[in-house]
Amino acid sequence: MTGLRPGTVADRVDGEVPPQVAEPDSPQAFADTLKHASAERLATVIRGGGTKLAWGRQPASVDLVIATTRLTRVIAHRHGDLTATVQAGMTLRDLNVALSAERQWLPVDSAFDEATIGGIVATNDSGPSRHRNGTPRDLVIGITLALTDGRLVKAGGTVVKNVAGYDLGKLVSGSHGTLAGIVDVTFKLVPVPQSSATLVASYTDRGVFVRDVAALDASQIEPAAFDIRADGGERPYQLKLRIATSPAARDAQIAAARTLVSGETIVLSDMDERATWAAQLDTMSHGDATVRFSWLPSRLAQVLTLLEEVRRVENAGVTFTGRVLGAGVLRLTGDATALAAAVGKLRGSPDVGNVVVLRGSHELKQRVDVWGPGRASDRVARAVKNAFDPAGILNAGRGPI
């Protein structure tokens, strides 16, 4: 085994200091480390940038962290084919800097500067850009995995259209490191838009806000991102519509959008535009807990009412940002009792689903299961988990399966 060192406080996984940290310097070393860990039945956590390491249940113990810090290369950027293959340990930010040389990018957002490709795929984490481009699983066209039996295997390929074999790249998307180590990923890319602007409309009246969101959503305007925000401030409701295309088409669509909204509007570009979208992602950090959930777009009014109730009854601070398509994140502030009650209220509502506590104190995690109630398909997921990780070492007890 190469690159093994004692763990330090900086290597903590949700508070647990691992006795050992491996930093494999090659894909095969990654696989060898996993094989060793499986043979020794070491509770193992795979780490990229460590930005989402506290997501998941509180660990009973962590024996080994495998960090992808030495697998950080762009293996290929085939710009004529709009594809790139990149090692798991590279950060999204560095990748997009590299791709920008050819005016292309991987259209994924992360709240965290240090977030790596491996971690983003493993969590299927996404942001406002999913409105047009989907989540990471929609962009993965090929993958190399390190298995717990020491093998390196590939699925998919380097072409955007390919239906040969099972799509293991999708399988590990959202698996939270419970099935295999992600070694490298091949993505389809998109061109960097020629120009961009964002219409922000602010509202005091919830009904008018909901009506405008629905009207824009049903229109033929094709935004690159379409978000909402509710933070309990003076003008508590905001919609943000990003148009990214040629300059003339941008202006025409912004003008068309303006005719459909009645709130107080402002059009942002450049630095201001970047700041307003960064604020949408910022909900992922700070506060006492981060909760992800989803809803049907037609239930937006009920969702906003529900969040009001959480704010009022549970006395929790609630900042809500989300995608109009029905996926969002709450930043909550309050003590563990209040937050556990808030999570319970959300889970009890027929208007929201997939309520997951991404981040929270140990006390909160003891009061609620971070992943929420099980589903019928968990049986299938567990059978697959057992095939990939028969010793049950990967993110043991922490992940969704």
Place this chain on the structure above:
Amino acid sequence: MWAALAQCTIAVVTDRLVQRLRSVCGDAAVLREPVQLLTYECDALPHLREKPAVVVLPASASEVQQVVQLCSAEGVPFVARGHGTGLSGGALPVPGGVVISLARLNRVLDIDIPNKRVTVEPGVTNLEITRQVAPFGYYYAPDPSSQQVCSIGGNVAENSGGAHCLKYGFTVHHVLEAEAVMPDGEIVRIGGSLPDAPGPDLLGVLIGSEGTLAIVTKVVVRILRKPETVQTLLAAYNSTSDAGAAVSEIIAAGIVPAAVEMMDALAIRAAEAAVHPNFPPADTVLIVELDGPAAEVRELFATVEAICRRTGSTVVEIAQNDEQRMRIWRGRKAAFAAMGRVSPNYYVQDGVVPRTKLPEVLGRIRALSERSGLGIGNVFHAGDGNLHPLICYDERIPGQSALAEEVAGEILQYCVDAGGSITGEHGVGADKKDYMPRMFSADDLDVMQQLRDAVDPQRLCNPGKVLPTPRLCGEVPGPYREHPVEKAGLAERF
């Protein structure tokens, strides 16, 4: 292959099983007469045929579940079938097994315009979804050429694409949730009508698994708002490489067209003979379609037109209305079937190359055509490098069928050599499973088999498809090791 040995997992369909199937689905929905079974011997890949023992046509998810439970209890293999339009033998029966036709599960269950979702049973045709939502200004994006007849269940199995997947993606990007009968007869919902269900993306694996992991009984798809404007042009070229250069320039300009299609001289001739689209005389035609907000399309379309002229297009025709646009597409979509007008028999191949390798691979295909003496027409999705060479042959000439198959296989090798895939949208099925080792290592394939065994430990769900050389019964999953029968020299793997 292991044919004889693999039989050991297969139980026979007994009269008792048939009786039980009849009590589940009704007498009329259980077919046993040879003449009734004939339709089910193959899908749209007619050179692969097998006789099933029995065909059942359940009318509900619950009936599908009971049929699967019976098969599972008896150890009888079963194959799900949609409308039989598949091109890789994915619905090829297991000899002596059960075929489960989903044709009677053909109800549209829910149309939810505010949430842009439609819930359908698997036997609903692809185009029916668009027909249902068109009055509201919406459509279902994946559009395989067979969309008038192919079923959504089949689309899910094959992860079907179509001409517009360059911009809009494949079935996997448009299905939110599936209700599926697992190989042991349990019904589960996979994915979710709401986004971000926690855990591994099982839905992403199910879609495109070619009916080997489960039988889908309900599908929730998302629908899209019809774009404000659609503009289509057809550009004639004297050479495929000039047309290829135009495609590269369009992509380099940062434009993602809704569709970029190419047809060569033989394909143009066939389409003219069949549906008279009135294409200009040319070595190659390029079809480019842009859609979206009017201002955007207007601007980008002018750029595309300029690129076509700059790259040497002899004629650029712009569709002035829907009728002219439909005429262009009629010529393109009819090209496969039209090959019958210029050749007694033809073989449709499906392979993918990186877009930038198109000219090189087309050159190799042309040389192969000359060398083999078989005409090869090319109709393809140029935007994403998905080739559909149409290999012309005459089965009455001894040896030509075999030669055509050999030529088709050679083309797949070119695709793999160029860093592409052996299938972009038709699937591996029974037809291409032996080509899988050209793309994937033994370990790659082994882990796929492990995944399959985790979901279908009895190996009853569409066995013999997708993965090559089924393992012997009792062989444990893991890295390749020599089987005792192999060791004894009694069988070999290929």
